[in-house]
Amino acid sequence: MAILDLQRVTKRFGDKQVLKGLDLTVPTGSIFGFVGENGAGKTTTMKLILGLDTLDAGQITVAGQPVRYGRTVANQVVGYLPDVPAYYGYMTPTEYLTLCGRLTGIRQPDLANRITAMLKTVDLPQNKHRIHGFSRGMKQRLGIAQALLNRPQLLICDEPTSALDPNGRSDFLDLLASLRGEMTILFSTHILPDVERISDQVGILHDGVLQVQGDLNALKRQYARPKVQLEFASPEIAQQAVAVIGRPATQVATHVAVPFRGDYATMVEAILKALLAAHVVPLVVDRQETSLEDIFREVTA
Amino acid sequence: MSATLTFWHKEWLAAWRNYHVLILAVVFVIFGIEAPLMAKLMPDLMKLALGDQLSIKLPQPTSSDSWQQFYKNTSQIGIFLLALVFSGAVSQEVSGGTLVNLVTKGLPRYAVIIAKYLVAVVQWVVAIGGSFLITWGYTAYYFPDDKSPHVWLAIWPVLLFGLFFVAVVLLGSTLINSNYAGFLTAALVFAGLALLNYVKAVKRWNPIALVTDNLDLVRGTEKITHILPACGVAVVGALVLLGVTIWAFNRKRL
Numbered sequence: 001m002a003i004l005d006l007q008r009v010t011k012r013f014g015d016k017q018v019l020k021g022l023d024l025t026v027p028t029g030s031i032f033g034f035v036g037e038n039g040a041g042k043t044t045t046m047k048l049i050l051g052l053d054t055l056d057a058g059q060i061t062v063a064g065q066p067v068r069y070g071r072t073v074a075n076q077v078v079g080y081l082p083d084v085p086a087y088y089g090y091m092t093p094t095e096y097l098t099l100c101g102r103l104t105g106i107r108q109p110d111l112a113n114r115i116t117a118m119l120k121t122v123d124l125p126q127n128k129h130r131i132h133g134f135s136r137g138m139k140q141r142l143g144i145a146q147a148l149l150n151r152p153q154l155l156i157c158d159e160p161t162s163a164l165d166p167n168g169r170s171d172f173l174d175l176l177a178s179l180r181g182e183m184t185i186l187f188s189t190h191i192l193p194d195v196e197r198i199s200d201q202v203g204i205l206h207d208g209v210l211q212v213q214g215d216l217n218a219l220k221r222q223y224a225r226p227k228v229q230l231e232f233a234s235p236e237i238a239q240q241a242v243a244v245i246g247r248p249a250t251q252v253a254t255h256v257a258v259p260f261r262g263d264y265a266t267m268v269e270a271i272l273k274a275l276l277a278a279h280v281v282p283l284v285v286d287r288q289e290t291s292l293e294d295i296f297r298e299v300t301a
Numbered sequence: 302m303s304a305t306l307t308f309w310h311k312e313w314l315a316a317w318r319n320y321h322v323l324i325l326a327v328v329f330v331i332f333g334i335e336a337p338l339m340a341k342l343m344p345d346l347m348k349l350a351l352g353d354q355l356s357i358k359l360p361q362p363t364s365s366d367s368w369q370q371f372y373k374n375t376s377q378i379g380i381f382l383l384a385l386v387f388s389g390a391v392s393q394e395v396s397g398g399t400l401v402n403l404v405t406k407g408l409p410r411y412a413v414i415i416a417k418y419l420v421a422v423v424q425w426v427v428a429i430g431g432s433f434l435i436t437w438g439y440t441a442y443y444f445p446d447d448k449s450p451h452v453w454l455a456i457w458p459v460l461l462f463g464l465f466f467v468a469v470v471l472l473g474s475t476l477i478n479s480n481y482a483g484f485l486t487a488a489l490v491f492a493g494l495a496l497l498n499y500v501k502a503v504k505r506w507n508p509i510a511l512v513t514d515n516l517d518l519v520r521g522t523e524k525i526t527h528i529l530p531a532c533g534v535a536v537v538g539a540l541v542l543l544g545v546t547i548w549a550f551n552r553k554r555l
Contacts, residue, residue, distance in 0.1 A: 050405045052555055070410060070551055080405045086398035088311070090318035102307045103406040146402060 003028040003154050003184045004049065009058030010208075011044055018044050020208030021058070026154075026186050026201070031176065033195030033216075034188040035296060036205035042188035043083065045205070046158050049186075050080055063153055076104060079152035079183075083159040085143035089132030093124055093142050096131060097149055104150040118145045122175070137168040144175060155179065157187035161194055173198050192292045202292065204299050211299040216292070223295045227257040228267055231284035244278040245271055257288060304408050308416035316420060321386050328382055329428040333435025336371035341443045364444035368452065368519045371436045375429060375459060376512040381488065383428065383463075384470050387421045388483035391474040391550065401555050411547045418471055418543060425463035430456070454525055455518035458511035458532065465508050465535040466491075468542035475550050508535040 004026040011019040018041040026032045036042045047053040049060055051067050060067040063077050087096055094115055101111040119126045122141040131142065140160065147155055157176070161169040176185055177198045189195060195202060196216070203213040212219060232238040232254050241256050242249045249258045260267040264287055275282060316322050343366070344359045391414070394400045400413065433456045440449070466487060473486025494509040504510065510531040517523035 052401065052404065075405055075407050078405065080402065082398070082401055084398070085402065087402075088315065088399055090315060095314070099307065099311055100402065100406055103304060103403055103408050105407070150406070 001028045002026060003063055004186065005061045006045070006049070007059045009045070009048060009060060010056045011041070011048060011053070012056055013044075017208055019048075022205070022209055024203055024210055024213065026184060028153075028184055029181065030201040031180060031185045031199045032187070032201040032203065033199035034186055034203050034205065035192065035195055035292070036188070036190065037300070038190060040205045041208060042205060043158055046080075046156055046186075046188060049156065050078065051075065076150070077153040079147035079150060079155045081140075081143045081147040081155070081157040081160055083162065085139055085146075087131045087139065087142065090130055092128055092130055093119060093145070094126055096142070097146060100146045101149055106150060114149060118149055121145070121148075136163055137165070140164060140168070140172065144172070148179075151183075153183055155183050155185045157185065159189055160187055161189065161191060169194070192296060196292050204296055206300040212295065219295055220290045220292075223298055224290045225259050225294060225298075226264070226290060227259050227288040228264070228271060229284075229286045229288040230256045230258070230271070230282040231286075232256070232280070232282055237280060240278070241275055241280050241282070244274055244280055246274055305412040305416050308403075308408065308412050309420060312416050312420040316424065322424070325383070325386060325424060325428045326431075329379065329432040330435060332371070332374045332379060333432040334439065336374060336436045337367040337439035337443050339370050340366035340440075362444065364440050364446050364449040365516070365520055367436065367440040367444060368449055368455070369516050371433070372455075372459075372512070372515045372519075375432070376515075379429065379432070380462070380466060380491075380512065381484070383421075383425055384466065384484045384487040386424075387417075387467060387470045388474060388487075389480035390417045390421065390471060390483065392478050392482055393474075393480055395553060395555060396478050398555070404555060410550050414471065414475070414543070414547045414550055418467060418546075421467045421471070422463055425467060426460055429459055429463070449519045450521050451519055455515040458515060458518070458525075458528060461532055461535055462508060462511035464539040465511075465542070468539040468546065472542050472546045472549070475546050475553065506530045506534050508538060511535055 002025045004024070006022055006024040009019050009022040009024075010017070022041075022045065024034075024045070034042055034045070044053065048055055049062065049067060051069050054069045091099070097115045097118065098111065101115065106114065116126060122145045124138060124141055124145065131139070134142065140163075143160075147157070160176075161172055164172060173194060176187065179185060180198075187199075199216055201214065202216045202219060204211045230238075230241065232241055235251075235253050238251050238254050238256050242251050245256070245258060247258060249256050251257075258267070258271060268285060272282075272285070340362045343362060347359060394413075400408070404410065437452060440452075469490045470483040470487045474483035476482065476486075491509070494507055498504055498507050498509055498513070505527065508531050510528045514523055514528055518525060518528075
């Protein structure tokens, strides 16, 4: 059962065809990493899902309800965290969340209780301090509070970690991961390790369509291309190693990667034999598994 | 309706916390006090300034002079100050992205425009109405004469003009993403209406009569029925402009 379904969605801005018949299905309960380069159309897709922009063609449904520009009832089951959340700086977090809660139809005293609980969850103080004095990280946490306030079935986050420092990023990903099982999460990013850390489903947007979509582990198996990773003392020795290995290999500075199929130990033995015969000694030998980055490079090449 | 009410509350909080209410209160209270005071002091000020060079005898100031000063302040400075305060009402929210969260939570776009319009109109009425009451009190105290028999009648057209003028400001602020768009649009429309006033055939229908004929109404040299067509055009114009603003805002990318 899919909570979000996009079928043959197209969108053009002037001469640029951003989406060319995009099909995207987000299974209920999943954490879906929506990956693409900058400018690939991730934010456009999210704005279309939220009814903030008009479709040129195609259809979008959220929880079985069709999305319509400007007045979608589906918004009542969606929480949205923009990439750069913009607030009214003259309000306190409590006032802002009260405004959001009233608009989503939450009544008092439930609203006041939810606000208190939500501010505690995102570790923001409930006091008279106004939002204009908040740091970027605090604003991001307020963003997640407003997005979760109506207990949405679908949480949409647009590049949520791109402007956070490493600690803030890690905390934020932990928070998203903790929501697994409570709601479906769709988050867009170009930071692939973030997707690998918390997502179970992935879609890669490139050239206006979804190039691949599915379970992350299944995709890794599908695109499996493990490598033997070797490290040498200098780039010159690494270059020499590439020449003596006698099979396709790529060199980046002091590192050499040799793709292989079959048994890892057999491959390592063959490589080491060739290197030692030429008196070229690696400092480190390791196995490199297929990463999301490998899949991304392959499908966007 | 409930979304409009929620946004109305937000707009009042914004007007209060961003000091718009305070600025308007200070300026319009000063206008209210200044008009009768200037009328009262003007002969003495001129005597002080010109001394013995003043050969003619200045007439005694009347309540009519006080009201002349009041309507001059209102139509030449007051309404443009209000236009400046409301100028970024929509454009600031669009360029700042503050509406995105709220619209995705189900805030209808029409509610944004209606709430902003109503809050601006109420501020207009309170600012000008308050200023009028202060002038009325001081004028009655300083000039207990019968030169201004229709004081209460003359203020209504100014208040009515606010319905039209605020709609123009909001339309400008919606069409163009600049904080000064609303003000500039209002200034251009005002200038256009002033030019149109030279065409005798449309004079009675021109909404600008609502802020230019007030002294004649105060003195009783013009009847309110003379500008009723202009009142009608202002009200219908305001409704049409409000409709166009909502239509334009519905199509605006946030």
